[in-house]
Amino acid sequence: MTHKVTILLIPVVIALSGCLQNNAQRGAAGALGGAVIADVTGGSALTGAVVGGAAGYFCNDLNVPGCRNK
Numbered sequence: 001m002t003h004k005v006t007i008l009l010i011p012v013v014i015a016l017s018g019c020l021q022n023n024a025q026r027g028a029a030g031a032l033g034g035a036v037i038a039d040v041t042g043g044s045a046l047t048g049a050v051v052g053g054a055a056g057y058f059c060n061d062l063n064v065p066g067c068r069n070k
Contacts, residue, residue: 023056023060027056027057030052030054031050031053033056034048034052035048035049037052
């Protein structure tokens, strides 16, 4: 049952990611999202959190469209 709830929350997290204003907020959201997705897919939540957090934190530096500091 928790997998269904987690899968339903993924689009919500993605939709809210556009509302984040700085690298720290995007890093925290990326870490949370990465941990949840890794756990649901059977991977390591810690590894998912590290990868997701890094992706969120550095997305502005990598010029990802829609990822700008406000």
